[in-house]
Amino acid sequence: MIWSTIILCGLITFLIRFIPLSGMLSRELSPLLKNSxxxxxxxxxxxxIVNxxxxxxxxxxxxLDNYKLYAAIIATVVAIISSNILATIILGMTSFLVMSNLNIFL
Amino acid sequence: MTKWKVFKEGVFEELPLQVGVFPFGIIYGIMAIETGLTPLQAFLMSSIIFGGASQIVFLQLFSSGSSMAVLVTSVGAINSRHFLYSLSMLEFLKKLSLKWRIILGYLLTDEAYAVSIRKFMNEPNKLFLHFHLLGTGITLFLSWQLSTLTGILLGGDLPEFLDLQFIIPLTFIAIIIPMIKSVSTLFVVLSSAVTALICKNLDINFWIILSAVVGIIFGILTSKMDSKR
Incomplete structure (x- = not known):
């Protein structure tokens, strides 16, 4: 079951990447579809992310005592300010590890 | 410029991006083993699917017991953006043989696309442009396989206090924040987040698909509010 799921996922991913390149789509995509x-x-x-x-x-x-939520808020602020993936991950992870290992809410 | 010079250019322009790719691959490898995949399944998934975010989501849904249909739909939905990449590259690659287009289609990922499309647009009439995409694509491919393998070998040997799985939502936050550039994209994020919370609270199994559909509908409905430039 797991092998067939992996292969099916791979096949679909390949088709998504290949079909437009194959040139078999003759008509232009509708704007609504493109927009979505x-x-x-x-x-x-x-x-x-929410999950x-x-x-x-x-x-x-x-x-209230959800460290992940606080760290995610910090990461979001960093992402808005810096638009830098690495800075977002490092600052978000550091704040999470510090909060959860020090148990600051206990 | 010769083919191999263009190829090498692609390779060298792609290398800096591996700072972000490599840790992501290691985490995928670690998570795959923790989720219960065999090392062979974990390793081959990286070449069969070859899509970082979708492979991580695969693991998350797999470990929560989602059905095959939900898994395949979710992976397809996450990778659906590559359809647009592919479409935008068609005009530069349409003269290539089928064999070339199959290879380049397979290698077309976020990081390779981002680097090569810039080259294509800046120098559209250059010869051997496809060797640039081959260079970026192969570099990313090798880096992804190597980092996956590193993660698999590290396995579950990490200390307890390092809850590395939290890197996943952080990476996704870093990816989506720069995409929120208009009213409609903000509505997509808010509506899909609220739907996900409601679904989780009601124990709805296909929460991921339902939230995504609600988000897209809100995006289309509010797209008229975006400022036209």
Whole structure:
């Protein structure tokens, strides 16, 4: 099951990258379709971030002592100011490791 | 300029980006082993799918017991942006043989595209442009395989206090923030985030697809509010 899932994912990814290059799309894409394409990465990655921050656990909201959430806010600010991937990761990770290992809320 | 000079140019322009790619590959390798994939599955996924963010999401969904349909749809959705990359490269590559287009299609990732499209647009009439994309693509490919392997070999041997998985959402934050450049993109982020929270709270299994669809709909609906330039 896992092998077939990996291969299917690989096949789909390859087709996404190859089909436009193959020249088999004769017609120009509709503007609506083209417009929605640019939203896809944001629309897919945002829910994953939200999920990774463990805001909801056992059907409860988990906000005030959530180190991941605070570190994510710091990372977001760094990303807005610097637009630098490495700086965002390093400062976000450092603040998370410091907060969680020192247990600053306990 | 000869073919190999253009190729080498691609390689050298791609190298600085590996500062971000290599750690990401290591984390993917570590996570894959922790998720329960065999080393062979973890390693070959990096050449079969060859897409960092989508491979990480694959692991996250796999470990939470998602169905094959959800996994394949999510990976496809994340990589769907490459469709646009490919479309924008067609005019530079359409004269190439099918064999070349298959190879370059396979190698077309965010990092290779970003570097090579700049070259293509700056010097559209240059000979052997495709060797530039071959250079950026192969560099990224080798770096991704090598970093995956490093992560697999490190495996679960990292100390407990280093919760490295948190690098994943941080990387995604770093990727999406620069993409929020208009009212509609902001609406995409907010609406998909709220939908994800609601779905998680209600234990809806296909939260990722549902949130993405809601986000895209909000984006299209609010796109008229974007300032036209």
């Amino acid at each position: 394409f640019k939203y896809i990465p944001l629309a897919v990655l945002t829910p994953i 990774d921050l463990s805001i909801i656990q056992n059907n409860n909201f988990y906000l």
